[in-house]
Amino acid sequence: MPTYPPRNVSETAANMALIRALETAKPNRQRLFSDPFARRFLPAWQRALVTPAKIPPWRRMLESFFDRQAPGARTSGAARTRLIDDWTRAAVRNGAAQVVIMGAGFDCRALRLDELRLSSVFELERREMLNLKSRFLADTSASHVRRVPIDFLNEQPEDCLVASGYSPTVKSLFILEGVTNYLDRSAVDSVFNLFSHSAPGSRMIFTYVHIDAINGTFPAPGLTALLERLRNLGEAWTFGFRPEDMPDYLAQRDLRIVADLSATDYRAIYWRQPMLLKGYEFYRAVLAEKTNAAR
Ligand SMILES: C[S@@+](CC[C@H](N)C(=O)[O-])C[C@H]1O[C@@H](n2cnc3c(N)ncnc32)[C@H](O)[C@@H]1O
Structure with missing residues (x-):
């Protein structure tokens, strides 16, 4: 894996990857799509937070934190x-x-x-x-x-x-x-x-x-x-x-x-x-x- 954060990375592109990684962590029947590659693009600390997001209360906590930071x-x-x-x-x-x-x-x-x-x-x-x-x-x-x-x-x-x-x-x-x-x-x-x-x-x-x-x-x-x-x-x-x-x-x-x-x-x-x-x-x-x- 390349080291992160590299120079010249678009933070907004990485943010879209985070949104997709969180959605992908949901069970099949609940998620809108699956993007199994999205988590690769996250900095190590975000990957560590998203990895347990299959556990619903943890995922909901991350989602609600994200939603407070950037509503919608x-x-x-x-x-x-x-x-x-x-x-x-x-x-x-x-x-x-x-x-x-x-x-x-x-x-x-x-x-x-x-x-x-x-x-x-x-x-x-x-x-x-x-x-x-x-x-x-x-x-x-x-x-x-x-x-x-x-x-x-x-x-x-x-x-x-x-x-x-x-x-x-x-x-x-x-x-x-x-x-x-x-x-x-x-x-x-x-x-x-x-x-x-x-x-x-x-x-x-x-x-x-x-x-x-x-x-x-x-x-x-x-x-x-x-x-x-x-x-x-x-x-x-x-x-x-x-x-x-x-x-x-x-x-x-x-x-x-x-x-x-x-x-x-x-x-x-x-x-x-x-x-x-x-x-x-x-x-x-x-x-x-x-x-x-x-x-
Ligand atoms: C919000 S991100 C969206 C990325 C991607 N389309 C997605 O939905 O995940 C915006 C992207 O536009 C690219 N971009 C912005 N200005 C650009 C420019 N002048 N030339 C080439 N790419 C540019 C950024 O590098 C970034 O990856």
């Missing part, structure tokens, strides 16, 4: 992971033969979803994160995965992908989970331009943060403390959309919205008693499809 992050993060798993499986069943996971962090869908084993998967991330991920997963077989280094703020995803064997004429799925909020307008436009140049029927799954959360005015518990914590981590949120602007933004790129769900919506799909779960209502997940219009 765990419950929305787990529901979102499951939602994106479901949308991903549907896109692959619908013929997407290439899956491009942007800002992949410690996302292990390429390994844990059997449906992706027959696809070409491209994982785009910062070089240091990709190197670290490859070291943590050194014992896994992932010949269908190509890890493509990129800095979205300074490089064009289309150039990096084509150089790595991606074909724009093949029906594809693009996944951008937890990433647009770290970019700027020009980098977000480049990602959507890539999608708009893809084969008809391609799909894109992406998350975005409501713009009022970026400027701190969205009414959600714990938002001010969350924004301050992100700034202290050096991973401040920098970009958001207004949901009402989304249909036009996509239509201008020959893309159609299939669903645009708030955390309240997707928690209601997967959690029992979702009305008891509060926080992160500003964190949205979108499924969009490339229309047949020629440009």
